[in-house]
Amino acid sequence: MAVAAGLGPRLDRERFQWSSLVMLAPALALLGVLFVFPVLYAGYLGFTDLALVGSRSRDYGFTGLDNITRMLGDYVFIKSSWLTIIFVVGSAIVGQTVLGMALAILLRNALVSVRAVIGSIVIVAWVLPEITVALVWYAFSQAGGTLSILLGHTDTNYLVAVPMLIVSLANLWRNVAFSMLVFSAGLRNLPTEVLEAAEVEGASAWRRYRLVVLPLLKPTIITNLLLVTILNLSEFTLIYAMTQGGPGIETMTLPLYVYQEAFVFHQLGYGTAISLVLVLIGAVFSLLFVRASRSQV
Amino acid sequence: MSAVQARRVGAESLIVVPYNRVSAAAVATNMILILLGCFFLLPMLWMLFASIDSNPDWAIRLPSPTLANFVDVLGRADALSSFRSSLILAGTTTVVTTVLAVLAAYPLSRMHIPFKRAFMLAILFASGLPVSMLIIPVYQMYVTFGWLDSLYATALFLSASSLPFAIWLMKNFIDAVPVELEQAAAIDGASTARIVRELVLPLTLPGIAVTAIYTFINAWGAFIIPFVLTYSPDNQPGPVEIYNFMGSHGLFKFGDLAVFSLLFSVPVIVLYLFMSRYFSGAFNFGGAVK
Numbered sequence: 001m002a003v004a005a006g007l008g009p010r011l012d013r014e015r016f017q018w019s020s021l022v023m024l025a026p027a028l029a030l031l032g033v034l035f036v037f038p039v040l041y042a043g044y045l046g047f048t049d050l051a052l053v054g055s056r057s058r059d060y061g062f063t064g065l066d067n068i069t070r071m072l073g074d075y076v077f078i079k080s081s082w083l084t085i086i087f088v089v090g091s092a093i094v095g096q097t098v099l100g101m102a103l104a105i106l107l108r109n110a111l112v113s114v115r116a117v118i119g120s121i122v123i124v125a126w127v128l129p130e131i132t133v134a135l136v137w138y139a140f141s142q143a144g145g146t147l148s149i150l151l152g153h154t155d156t157n158y159l160v161a162v163p164m165l166i167v168s169l170a171n172l173w174r175n176v177a178f179s180m181l182v183f184s185a186g187l188r189n190l191p192t193e194v195l196e197a198a199e200v201e202g203a204s205a206w207r208r209y210r211l212v213v214l215p216l217l218k219p220t221i222i223t224n225l226l227l228v229t230i231l232n233l234s235e236f237t238l239i240y241a242m243t244q245g246g247p248g249i250e251t252m253t254l255p256l257y258v259y260q261e262a263f264v265f266h267q268l269g270y271g272t273a274i275s276l277v278l279v280l281i282g283a284v285f286s287l288l289f290v291r292a293s294r295s296q297v
Numbered sequence: 298m299s300a301v302q303a304r305r306v307g308a309e310s311l312i313v314v315p316y317n318r319v320s321a322a323a324v325a326t327n328m329i330l331i332l333l334g335c336f337f338l339l340p341m342l343w344m345l346f347a348s349i350d351s352n353p354d355w356a357i358r359l360p361s362p363t364l365a366n367f368v369d370v371l372g373r374a375d376a377l378s379s380f381r382s383s384l385i386l387a388g389t390t391t392v393v394t395t396v397l398a399v400l401a402a403y404p405l406s407r408m409h410i411p412f413k414r415a416f417m418l419a420i421l422f423a424s425g426l427p428v429s430m431l432i433i434p435v436y437q438m439y440v441t442f443g444w445l446d447s448l449y450a451t452a453l454f455l456s457a458s459s460l461p462f463a464i465w466l467m468k469n470f471i472d473a474v475p476v477e478l479e480q481a482a483a484i485d486g487a488s489t490a491r492i493v494r495e496l497v498l499p500l501t502l503p504g505i506a507v508t509a510i511y512t513f514i515n516a517w518g519a520f521i522i523p524f525v526l527t528y529s530p531d532n533q534p535g536p537v538e539i540y541n542f543m544g545s546h547g548l549f550k551f552g553d554l555a556v557f558s559l560l561f562s563v564p565v566i567v568l569y570l571f572m573s574r575y576f577s578g579a580f581n582f583g584g585a586v587k
Binding site for chain 1: 316322323326327329330331333334336337338339340341343344346354355356357362393396397398399401404405408409410411415423425426427428429430431432433434435436438453454456457458461464489514516517520521525535536539540543551554558561562565566569
């Protein structure tokens with residue numbers, strides 16, 4: 001005992017070292033000033049009547065629940081919330097997940113050359129800058145554009161005729177590679193014994209996928225759903241560059257409405273309040289997925 | 298390693314449909330893929346063909362080849378200055394984010410820090426927050442600081458918004474390096490500085506490269522942050538410039554627009570190809586939510 005005491009502090013237990021704080025400090029400082037503070041500040045601004053210009057830009061104050069009451073009576077806000085949910089459910093949760101998994105499975109079974117070429121094309125669509133995707137899809141869907149020629153209505157501007165469908169397709173086109181890669185990795189990591197057993201038992205390919213592969217992929221599917229939901233809820237650039245929320249407010253999802261209220265109509269306070277609702281929707285979706293992942297096996 | 302690979306190869310060959318037996322299914326699989334491939338190829342093809350067409354419109358058609366569009370764009374001062382702005386913006390963001398992320402990720406991976414788990418969860422949550430929420434208070438702060446229309450100040454906010462994911466990514470890369478090597482070096486009497494310099498840095502270099510390239514690709518394509526925080530024409534990076542050109546009907550020719558966005562996309566594709574060599578393991582997300 002006396003010998004042990006002479007050796008100083010115990011070495012078998014991890015201790016806090018000041019050097020770790022020194023290494024963390026720069027990141028914590030930057031995040032503190034330009035991330036944590038803005039989040040807290042947004043939590044306050046959402047309950048004020050701050051404006052970008054005019055008297056309310058200096059002389060603003062706490063207005064309690066006024067912004068929330070205003071939202072409930074705001075036709076554009078209600079419509080915008082629905083559009084956001086349609087966009088996320090249609091383009092991301094259903095479109096991206098189903099097409100991403102289909103691509104992953106098909107590519108596995110394809111000829112090597114087909115796999116290499118098609119896989120690369122899908123990934124290039126994902127790597128392209130968003131603004132480029134917005135431009136090529138804008139061109140694709142214009143009257144006289146490639147889509148209108150393929151469908152035989154060269155005088156139809158599909159970005160005006162079915163705007164929500166076109167921006168959802170463009171978003172699916174851009175993002176599906178992400179889900180494809182996630183599912184390809186998931187498929188690669190499946191235990192072979194179970195698949196072997198199913199094949200030895202003579203199960204058809206369809207039954208193997210439906211009854212063996214799909215249940216085993218459940219954790220991957222839930223992770224994919226969580227990530228694509230969070231990423232797509234805040235989608236701004238693609239939709240804004242293609243339509244600015246139009247025609248009318250037909251593609252005005254919540255991130256675009258936040259931008260319009262804050263920086264076009266100069267209602268910084270109200271815009272912030274709407275952005276808080278967007279965060280809330282994200283939190284609800286995340287909780288649902290986390291609960292779904294806990295309920296497995 | 299070899300056992301894992303053998304297992305993977307095994308799984309691959311099990312799921313592959315044997316062509317000699319169900320060739321109809323094999324034909325269908327490849328046909329569907331080729332059709333899907335066309336859906337992905339057609340929109341991009343417009344950009345390629347229009348960029349070398351002397352008189353393009355919105356439709357894809359075989360170009361009457363010319364390099365005039367490229368000459369046009371490379372002679373435009375506004376196009377060149379937007380490349381300069383994008384380089385400053387993405388370059389600064391990449392350096393700041395990568396350095397801070399590596400510094401923060403090492404203790405988060407290796408040292409005992411109170412509330413580490415809560416901190417990592419907060420980091421993950423933060424990387425999911427919408428930029429459209431942060432941009433309003435940050436705009437207000439930048440007005441107060443007098444930081445509006447500064448590319449470096451804008452890069453600072455871009456860094457802050459990409460830092461949470463970069464730390465998370467970098468910590469996972471350091472976690473994957475076996476700690477036993479460092480312990481062995483420490484027992485052999487190497488100093489911490491020497492361990493970091495000669496062991497940790499070389500072993501995590503692929504991870505650092507991926508983090509840096511990922512950050513650069515994101516910053517290169519960032520739109521809303523420079524769109525709100527900068528206003529003078531000289532400071533507009535590529536995405537904002539392309540957006541302005543799209544809106545100025547007629548002022549910018551289709552061919553020039555195609556060339557500009559093509560040139561703007563090339564660096565990102567090259568960097569991705571470089572990065573994908575290290576990136577193969579990054580999509581093993583199975584059950585990461587738990």
